[in-house]
Amino acid sequence: MDALPSPLILHEDPVSGNCYKIRLTAALLGMALERRFYDITKGETRTGQFLAEVDANGRIPVLQAGNRFLPESNAACFYLADGSELIPADRFKRASMLRWMFFEQYQHEPNIATMRYWLHVLGEANLSDEQRGLMAMKRSGGEAALALMERHLAGRDWFVGGGCSLADIALFAYTHVAHEGGFALDGHRAIRGWIDRMRALPRFEAMER
Amino acid sequence: MDALPSPLILHEDPVSGNCYKIRLTAALLGMALERRFYDITKGETRTGQFLAEVDANGRIPVLQAGNRFLPESNAACFYLADGSELIPADRFKRASMLRWMFFEQYQHEPNIATMRYWLHVLGEANLSDEQRGLMAMKRSGGEAALALMERHLAGRDWFVGGGCSLADIALFAYTHVAHEGGFALDGHRAIRGWIDRMRALPRFEAMER
CATH class of the missing domain: 1.20.1050.10 (Glutathione S-transferase Yfyf (Class Pi); Chain A, domain 2)
Incomplete structure (x- = not known):
């Protein structure tokens, strides 16, 4: 299994259950995540800077792994858990x-x-x-x-x-x-x-x- | 990689793009699929028999592998392609x-x-x-x-x-x-x-x- 880059940064809003999935996956695996906070009710994921630098789709969560960005909560969970006991081997x-x-x-x-x-x-x-x-x-x-x-x-x-x-x-x-x-x-x-x-x-x- | 059971049966309606995804995955991999047809406009996936035997959610496609059933088109594609060049190794x-x-x-x-x-x-x-x-x-x-x-x-x-x-x-x-x-x-x-x-x-x- 390819090693994960460090640091891993979660771009998130704590009110979002989709963001929480990634935090919970990391917690259960004993992985540390850095966190960057955005308020979705204030449009903070639709700014020009966010669209250009984090996600052109204007959504969170986005998991940043080094200089690469991974949107979609369930894909980010899969990335963190790949090769672990959270994904069945069968x-x-x-x-x-x-x-x-x-x-x-x-x-x-x-x-x-x-x-x-x-x-x-x-x-x-x-x-x-x-x-x-x-x-x-x-x-x-x-x-x-x-x-x-x-x-x-x-x-x-x-x-x-x-x-x-x-x-x-x-x-x-x-x-x-x-x-x-x-x-x-x-x-x-x-x-x-x-x-x-x-x-x-x-x-x-x-x-x- | 665990071998696939035989036969593999696709429960489908040819008008559905979700069903087509699975057929296309199998075709690109050179795999044979048996096919069972249902007309979704006539409610043929909501009959008591379908709900009991194929999918309690009343939807197609469902991929049958031996006596096990796999709903959700993208999950069925992943099952067929697992370990192949259609899924990146990275x-x-x-x-x-x-x-x-x-x-x-x-x-x-x-x-x-x-x-x-x-x-x-x-x-x-x-x-x-x-x-x-x-x-x-x-x-x-x-x-x-x-x-x-x-x-x-x-x-x-x-x-x-x-x-x-x-x-x-x-x-x-x-x-x-x-x-x-x-x-x-x-x-x-x-x-x-x-x-x-x-x-x-x-x-x-x-x-x-």
Whole structure:
């Protein structure tokens, strides 16, 4: 496995669960990350300097490794964890881990993280009519994502294989704060047990909020 | 690398670019896939049998490997290509490949593939008011995704490194039919050159439509 350059710098906003995924991956692996902070509610990732020097897409998180930049939270987690026990050695299990990470970005984050951003970060009183018009769709999409997770975790401790992988880290980030987006986990017993197992991991680090 | 079980069965609808990604990956690798067909416009992936036996999420594509099932198109591509030249051996490049695959599922597919499905498969006259209300947002999101791709490909032949990787395959699927969703590629010279390079690859297979 190619060695990682030093230092590793996380360009992030601590309110973002996508940024937290990378911090949690590094923590579980015992890796140190430098941190640079941006406030997404103030447009600090859309400045000319950010677009030119960090990410032309104007988004965080971005993981900086030496003079190279890696956007997309789940890709950054994969980079840090490549060759570690957080990625299954078995070919099918490795692909199944990615399956849940793509599910997270396609069906979970756009619904649950967006609702949390609107209700918890921006505040319901500050939403646009367009955002309000999308809430019913986001709510049903988020509920469907949680239902699929609950069904999968019934009788399993982890999403793939016998221990925590990047699939668990990616899905934990916004699931454990889903209530901040108005998603109740009371009826999701398997998810709540899995959240407890995540929090009990050695070197676990909580999200800063 | 663990060997692949035989047969490999792709549960798919040929109209879907997500399904095509897996077929194209297999073709470029010279692998044979059995195929099972479903018509998504007729709800054939939401039947009780499909939900119980193939995918509880009611979606295609699903790659069946022996008696195991792998949803999520990009995860299925990774499974087939694991250990091949379609995945860079360099750690940073491998993560960069995943970066573009996550971008594809988060910013490209939900806009460009959805617009194509609405306009080309369902037909504009058959859309609901809710779908019509989302079109402006999907259009601007898709344009932004294409602009980022164009900028990245200016001066590069491939998304990552010196040859075709899964990042190119994932992004090719819906980009080369973007016009069917109303996205013109006339102003995207770098993207058009890259599409030509994709089509010129040995063992390239076209999408069936």
